[in-house]
Amino acid sequence: MKPYRSLFFICLAALLMRVACLAFVQHPGIGDPNHYYNLALRLLDGHGFTIDYIWQFYNPPQSIVHPDDFWMPLTGVLAAISMKMFGVSTIGALLAFVSLGSLLPITGYIAARQFGCNEITSLFAAAAVAALPEFMLNSVRTDTTLPNTILVVVCILMLTNGLQTGRVWSFIGSGVAAGLAYLTRGDNLLLLPMLVVTVVVYALWGDKTASRKRYGYTAIIPVIALAVASPWLIHNLQVNGSLLASVTVEVEDRLTS
Numbered sequence: 340m341k342p343y344r345s346l347f348f349i350c351l352a353a354l355l356m357r358v359a360c361l362a363f364v365q366h367p368g369i370g371d372p373n374h375y376y377n378l379a380l381r382l383l384d385g386h387g388f389t390i391d392y393i394w395q396f397y398n399p400p401q402s403i404v405h406p407d408d409f410w411m412p413l414t415g416v417l418a419a420i421s422m423k424m425f426g427v428s429t430i431g432a433l434l435a436f437v438s439l440g441s442l443l444p445i446t447g448y449i450a451a452r453q454f455g456c457n458e459i460t461s462l463f464a465a466a467a468v469a470a471l472p473e474f475m476l477n478s479v480r481t482d483t484t485l486p487n488t489i490l491v492v493v494c495i496l497m498l499t500n501g502l503q504t505g506r507v508w509s510f511i512g513s514g515v516a517a518g519l520a521y522l523t524r525g526d527n528l529l530l531l532p533m534l535v536v537t538v539v540v541y542a543l544w545g546d547k548t549a550s551r552k553r554y555g556y557t558a559i560i561p562v563i564a565l566a567v568a569s570p571w572l573i574h575n576l577q578v579n580g581s582l583l584a585s586v587t588v589e590v591e592d593r594l595t596s
Contacts (some may be wrong), residue, residue, distance in 0.1 A: 342458045342461070342462060345462050346444065346445065346448055346462065346465055349444045349462065349465050349466050349469055350441050350442065350444050350445065350465075350469070351441075352466075352469060353440060353441040353443065353444055353469035353470075354437070354438070354440075354441035356469070356470070356475065357437040357440050357441060357475065357478040357479065358437060360475065360478070360479050361430055361433065361437065361479060364429060364430070364433065364479050365429065366429055367418075367429050367432055367433065367480060367481040368479075368480035368481060368482055371410070371482055371483070372480040372481045372482040373481075374390075374394060374410065375410070375414045375415045375418055375481045375482065375483075376415075376418055376429070376432055376481045377390060377392075378390060378407055378412075378415035378418075378419075379415045379416075379417075379418035379419035379421075379422060379432060379481070380419075380422075380427070382415060382416065382419040383419050383422060383423065383427060388406060388407045388412055388415075388574065389404060389405060389406055389407060390404070390405065390407050391403060391404045394407075394409050395409050406578045406579075408575070408578060408579055411483075411521070411522050411523055411524055411525055411571070412522055412571055413486060413519060413522040413523045414481065414482065414483045414486060414523060417435045417436070417481075417486060418432040418435065418436075418481045420435060421433070421434050421435030421436075432481050433478075433479055433480075433481065436477070436478055436479070436480065436481060436482075436485050436486075437478050437479065439478070439485045439486060439489055440474055440475070440477070440478030440485055441469075441478075442489065443468050443469065443474055443485070443488070443489065444465035444466065444468050444469040445465070446468070446488075446489060446492045446493065446496065447461075447464045447465045447467065447468030447469075448461045448462065448464060448465040449496055450464070450492065450496060451464040451465070453496065453499060453500070453503075474488070483523050483524050486519075486523050487520060487523045487524050487527070490516050490517075490519050490520035490523060490527075491516075491520050491527065491530070493512070493513075493516040494513050494516035494517045494520055494530060495513075495537075497509045497510070497512040497513035497516060498510070498513040498534065498537060498557070498560065499537070499541075501513060501553065501556060501557075502537070502538070502541045502545065502553060502554070502557075503545075503546070505550060505552065505553040505556070507556055507559070510556040510557060510559045510560055511559060511563060513560050514559055514560040514561070514562065514563025514564045514567070515563055515564075515567055517530050517534075517560060517561075517563075517564035517567075518563060518564035518565070518566065518567025518568045519567060521564065521567075521568050522567070522568055522571055530564075531561060534557060534560060534561070538554055538557050541554075542554060
């Protein structure tokens, strides 16, 4: 059987396992998943990125209904899009995350191939990723885990592919994934220093015959990531007077005071 056909069946099996899990789901998850679900409902009702409860007390809001200034927006947007397509319900919100979970084996396969593994080993890696309990659980939660995992892995895989092949589109794709990853979790700012580390490692121990031009292409990544994230940064500036979420500013102030 051709490897891509095998990979398709692995993804299909991953999808079926997650769909079967939906039969046991009655809520989108407690804590963070519930918050993103509620944010999605507010988006669908036309209230924008606002919430009608007190989520945190680092920087208490002036009213119960206030802008969502604690977490990043993309997970709530995914849940809202899913419910727009499949109906306003827990299952409707979760179908986007179920779909993302079924695509995880592709990233495992590509990563294994980049490491030089043969087809059989790479397919085994894909199957292992499909069945990891943590990913199974978070496929039926409206949480950041799955979108964050896929976006961070895609960012890294496209960066390393660009450094290996010199393809400009790989660097562009890495930048898009990095920007979306930041919109999923604020701590993905750590991708920027790791970008520098990866480039240094490739420059010192990578292909010595590679054109220096490909290293210059890495400058595209933060520029595109900033462009992707800029609407949310502008939103923060309008709401909080800062490019960062207000809670981030508050914590930084306490740490430095």
